[in-house]
Amino acid sequence: MASPFRTSLPRSTRQLTRQQCLRSTQCLYQRRTYATPNLRAPDASDPKLQSIDVSQLQIQKSTTPKDVMPHDQLVFGRTFTDHMLSIEWTAGDGWLAPRITPYQNLSLDPATCALHYAFEAFEGMKAYKDRNGDVRLFRPDMNMKRLNKSVSRIALPTFDGDAFIDLLKRFCKIEERFIPSARGYSLYIRPNMIGTQRTLGVGPPGSALLYVIASPVGPYYPTGFKAISLEATTYAIRAWPGGVGASKLGANYAPCIVPQMQAATRGFHQNLWLFPGVDERTGQQEDFVTEVGTMNLFACIRSPQGKPELVTAPLDGTILEGVVRDSILALARERLVPEGWTVSERPFTMRELTEASSEGRLMEVFGSGTAAVVSPVRNIGYQGKIIECGLPPDKEVGEVTLRMLDWITGIQYGDETHEWSVKV
Amino acid sequence: MASPFRTSLPRSTRQLTRQQCLRSTQCLYQRRTYATPNLRAPDASDPKLQSIDVSQLQIQKSTTPKDVMPHDQLVFGRTFTDHMLSIEWTAGDGWLAPRITPYQNLSLDPATCALHYAFEAFEGMKAYKDRNGDVRLFRPDMNMKRLNKSVSRIALPTFDGDAFIDLLKRFCKIEERFIPSARGYSLYIRPNMIGTQRTLGVGPPGSALLYVIASPVGPYYPTGFKAISLEATTYAIRAWPGGVGASKLGANYAPCIVPQMQAATRGFHQNLWLFPGVDERTGQQEDFVTEVGTMNLFACIRSPQGKPELVTAPLDGTILEGVVRDSILALARERLVPEGWTVSERPFTMRELTEASSEGRLMEVFGSGTAAVVSPVRNIGYQGKIIECGLPPDKEVGEVTLRMLDWITGIQYGDETHEWSVKV
Secondary structure (H helix, E strand, O other): OOOHHHOOOOOOHHHHHHHHHHHHHHHHHOOOOOOHHHOOOOOOOOHHHHOOOHHHOEEOOOOOOOOOOOHHHOOOOOOOOOEEEEEEEEOOOEEOOOEEEEOOOEEEOOOOHHHHHOOEEEOOEEEEEOOOOOEEEEOHHHHHHHHHHHHHHOOOOOOOHHHHHHHHHHHHHHOHHHOOOOOOOEEEEEEEEEEOOOOOOOOOOOEEEEEEEEEEEOOOOOOOOOOEEEEEEOOOOOOOOOOOOOOOEHHHOHHHHHHHHHHHHOOOOEEEEEEEEEEOOOOEEEEEEEEEOOEEEEEEEEOOOOOEEEEEOOOOOOOOOOHHHHHHHHHHHHHOHHHOOEEEEOOOEHHHHHHHHHOOOEEEEEEEEOOOEEEEEEEEEEOOEEEEOOOOOOOOOOHHHHHHHHHHHHHHOOOOOOOOEEEO | OOOHHHOOOOOOHHHHHHHHHHHHHHHHHOOOOOOHHHOOOOOOOOHHHHOOOHHHOEEOOOOOOOOOOOHHHOOOOOOOOOEEEEEEEEOOOEEOOOEEEEOOOEEEOOOOHHHHHOOEEEOOEEEEEOOOOOEEEEOHHHHHHHHHHHHHHOOOOOOOHHHHHHHHHHHHHHOHHHOOOOOOOEEEEEEEEEEOOOOOOOOOOOEEEEEEEEEEEOOOOOOOOOOEEEEEEOOOOOOOOOOOOOOOEHHHOHHHHHHHHHHHHOOOOEEEEEEEEEEOOOOEEEEEEEEEOOEEEEEEEEOOOOOEEEEEOOOOOOOOOOHHHHHHHHHHHHHOHHHOOEEEEOOOEHHHHHHHHHOOOEEEEEEEEOOOEEEEEEEEEEOOEEEEOOOOOOOOOOHHHHHHHHHHHHHHOOOOOOOOEEEO
């Protein structure tokens, strides 16, 4: 089976660049091509089973509306809005009528396959209130595309993403009062799909539930940036070629908690996930940088000749295909390249970061994700040493990190008119 | 962090053999030592939080007992007994009073962490009825040990295995009428632990539920053995050193379904999972054999000098630590070695299987697991070719496979008195 990257991507200039990059990646630390990004159940593309009939939406309003929490008491994902959106699927009938109901417990048979075999995939997205009071989503099409890719990797049903975005908009309108107007605040939206088959045989689920819950959230850094310390983890691996690391599956999360707790006992905020492989240019065993905690990772490195480069790991199947990651790359290509930057999706190693740091060429490092948008990194613990990432002791954030935050939140909150921001 | 295999295993002769074997494995296809088998949450061994008070057991009998299904209609894991056993855990109070209640749906908040981040681990075990009508479990201590290892790998709470076996016995007594007396029949018992924390922040669950459901099952091969065909899978990888492949986590199952469906479309019954690595003795890239579908794999290979060897992959973190696998190895060491066999837990490759097959030295191949005990393999599809595994066209099972089945079921059904069989 050929790599999908070689056959199915649009041949725009940008995609070609990524395609070339991926080709070299695949040579670099694996000798075999894995088709995982394209791996899906043989029956996953039946259009009848994918369609969602938005006109069938049933709405049952809560009769006991919750109080809106004071802003300063909001904790990520702890309190939820009044309602939830849900759609059941069966292999016989496809997606049934969507329902918005009061937020309520799910009643699940103890044999439900999601509880035994991790048939579950989710998304994280946010709704923002702009200065006119309008509610906006940020690139919801990307979340739908990724969720469809995630679920099909584990034989859960795919769905019509545009129809689901329509439903999300209806849901956001109903929950509008929970979205704080202040900058930095938003409504975190969690679409989640679970397999609901009630038998213990391991096979493709014959039924599923796609549901959405939402939690009002405050700014990730309420009192300004606070740069974090990462522990480059050499005793556990998050993802590998031919695995499922590129999909937003529950299966990728629970296994990362113990390493996270262990890093915390040594004073680090997050794990930096590595992938050990041979750099075929040098024949040396290297630790390739993949991603950090639940974020993608970017490094700003100045070449020995003085040219600045923004680099992040390529989409080779071992990292999550972050929406913010994609946005940062696009903005950097548009706005940093004219300033003389190189923007690269390419494999890079701890050796490279270590050398750049010791030679004063590591300018800044940051994580990217839906929760924080960007998260500055002060240093990385690796093999018993601390690698400083370019931040002066009196600063908590670097210039590129800060500019990215401004650009992206400007679009998210509608200050800058941009096709990525979709009015509800 | 050092490998636990180097420091913490009992130094019995058998363990030393395994230890030496593991050492060489680790050299063979990875250059780094992973501590995964010993990776657990920093607070995982608080005895107060582990203890289960069996005397607190509350029993609420079903008032609507189910009919016992006719034997010939039993399907694995589809119908369940009248009751379930459950114990809740909280980080503050540890394990609460155990309860046996009518089989019933779980009521779970839609934010429950098991549904989003795969905080879930399970066991598979069976209760058998012997010729005197007594109910027996097979090596339940092994299941408890493995479940504790699995849950601690994802920061779920560990528990007192002996106390839990006591509860399982009580449960089996209550469900005794569902256990068919006929040979080959049994009650499949499914302990499952899920994280029940109701927040979306990714962290160690502050609450959990351990529950048991049970399903009467018939013989895996009701009309006699039927040898299976395997597809050696080169486009997807089940587990990786430093990953969680040795733990019985939900996370290991959903990602394997699409490859299983794809193998089926090409006429194969199961995937044979491989691990690509470099054999450092030869410097060659090899496909190491790991396990098959949801079973461990054994091969009987005659050396060019004529000496027979029973070989299976070592416990290097990439295969499940099967109870039947362990039992087969122990029985083979006791009963086959005196007949001139070598019994090996060592890395072996598709190249080795291919060569042995083409030279007429591949005697037989079989899978091992709780469901089938042993499952004979006719052939393996690999790189477009079919590797015959030693079965003549008119036979469905090899001699060693059959002897293993007889030995193990003899113990399970109490025909042979053995410490592995525990009366309820």
